[in-house]
Amino acid sequence: MTLDNQIKYGKLVPVMLCFFAxxxxxxxxxxxxxxxxxLDLSDAEANIFPSLVFFWFLIFSVxxxxxxxxxxxKRTVLLSLIVTFASLLLPLFGDSYGIMLCSFSLLGIGNALMQTSLNPLLSNIIAGDKLASSLxxxxxxxxxxxxLAPYIAMWGATQAIPEFGMGWRVLFPVYMAVAxxxxxxxxATPIEEEAPDKASGFSSCLKLLGSPFILLCFLGIMCHVGIDVGTNTTAPKILMERLGMPLDDAGFATSLYFIFRTLGCLSGAVILQKVASKPFLGISVxxxxxxxxxLFVSTDLTVIYxxxxxxxxxxSNVFSIVFSQALLAVPDKKNEISGLMIMGLFGGTVFPLLMGFASxxxxxxxxxxxxxxxxxxxxxxxxKLKR
Structure with a gap:
């Protein structure tokens, strides 16, 4: 491995830890x-929490x-990690409705800052046609x-040391330590950044939505994260409704979703280096x-799984494909495009609310x-993709 590659990967590791965060x-x-x-809430009331998290993407991304x-x-990513740390600290002081609302709000704000800044920060280390696979x-x-989150929560709910008195909330201090x-x-990692984008105003960012392709990408991100948060939230409820499973058992459905999303990301990182985005996206959808x-027709556990x-x-790869296509479409305005695309994560607010009312x-x-x-x-x- 050359010295340049050693330096590149030395910078890549802490950036990837931020992706974990x-x-x-x-x-x-x-x-x-x-x-x-x-708290004995209805579906619509409970779905306020994921909706609240992703509401802040609408406000803070651009x-x-x-x-x-x-x-x-880099400084923006560090700010996002500090806000995330604060969000994970709050539940240690109680589990009331108000505390959880504040915690999830800060989690959403921190993640909006992080997702907007971390993806273009990665482009300072990995560029060109390798960007999609790196993302x-x-x-x-x-x-x-x-x-890992459902497993940690289930461990806390069923196996954690009673003296901690935290139950499923034990996942907050675990993730806080990683933050x-x-x-x-x-x-402590030096990363050389590109010069700031020329257009730096709020209105100039929103004007980019006037490009038909950028608008398509924006809506694509909304749908991706809506499906992501929707499955994350609804999968256990389907098992509880149709098979009468208790929550501690049904929570495995969320882990199963993320296990296969993880496998999809890992395979996609390799495949997207050799296969064009369009056919790979076709297989995904x-x-x-x-x-x-x-899911519409089955009540069988295996089929639902x-x-x-x-x-x-x-x-698993929809976000990376759509995001990289948008960045490559307007390469001289990466910061603004990133803000717009991450604003599309507002779909995580819209979809759970609609799903809550529908369910x-x-x-x-x-x-x-x-x-x-x-x-x-x-x-x-x-x-609509060219390739």
């Missing part, structure tokens, strides 16, 4: 189910793109944190469409119908 946001899926049980032009990408590898690392390591390691059909696995695998009205099949609409859009988006 980015995955902390996905604890909201299993956490909302436990909060629902603790301003973060502007902020990066002022203070730099996918980052999503693989992120997914590890995502699928501290990420802050210290990235802070085909997996998700098949899964939605299975297969459907959840297909969604995890199919949805309260007609059961979990209503929630599946909302996710299916997102899959159909991604099929349309796939045909």
């Amino acid at each position: 980015m995955g902390f946001v996905d604890l909201v899926g299993i956490a909302s189910n436990y909060v629902k049980a603790d 301003p973060t793109g502007v902020l990066m032009n002022r203070i730099g990408r 996918t590898f980052g999503q693989f690392v992120k997914a590890i944190a995502s699928f 501290v390591v990420a802050i210290l390691w990235l802070g 085909a997996c998700m469409l098949a899964a939605m059909v299975l 297969i459907a959840i696995a297909l969604i995890g695998f199919g949805n 309260d009205a007609v059961g979990q099949s209503g929630a599946v119908a909302v996710m299916t609409a997102g899959v159909i859009y991604l099929i349309i988006y796939m045909f």
Whole structure:
């Protein structure tokens, strides 16, 4: 390995640890189910938590793109990690409705800052046609944190030392410790950044949505994260509704989703170096469409697990493909494009709210119908790609 490669990978490791910290946001899926049980909430009320987390992407993503032009990408990532640390600290002081609302709000704000700044920061280390596969590898690392969250919560709920008195909330201090390591390691790592984008105003960022392709990418991100958060939140509820499973057992469905999403990211990081984005996205959305059909018609545990696995695998590379396509479309405005694309994570607010109302009205099949609409859009988006 050459000296340049050693330096590159030395910088890549702390950045990938930040991708792991980015995955902390996905604890909201299993956490909302436990909060629902603790506080006896309805589906619509419980789905406020994931919706609240992703609401802040609408508010903070574009301003973060502007902020990066002022203070730099690395400093913005460090700020996001500090906010994430604060969000994980709050639940140690109680589990009331108000505390959890504040915690999830800070988690959403920190993640909006992180997702907006971390992806373009990676482009300072890995550039060109390797960017999509590198972003996918980052999503693989992120997914590890995502699928570990339900296991840590279930361990806390069933096996943790009673003297801790934390139950499932033990996952907060575990992830908080990782956030501290990420802050210290990235802070000590020198990363040379590109010059700030020329356009640095809020309105100039939003004007980029006037480009038809950028708008398509924005809506594609909304659908991707809507399906992601929707499956994360709804998979255990489907098992509880149709098979009468207790939450501690049904929570495995969330882990299963993230296990296959992790496998999909890992394989995608390799495949996308050799296969064009369009055919690979076609395979991904085909997996998700098949899964939605299975979730509509089946009450069999194995079939439901297969459907959840297909969604995890199919949805694993959508973000990386859409995000990289947007960055490559307007390469001179990466900060602004990043802000816009991460604002699309607001889909994580829209989808759970619609799914909550639909499931309260007609059961979990209503929630599946909302996710299916997102899959159909991604099929349309796939045909708009050139390659």
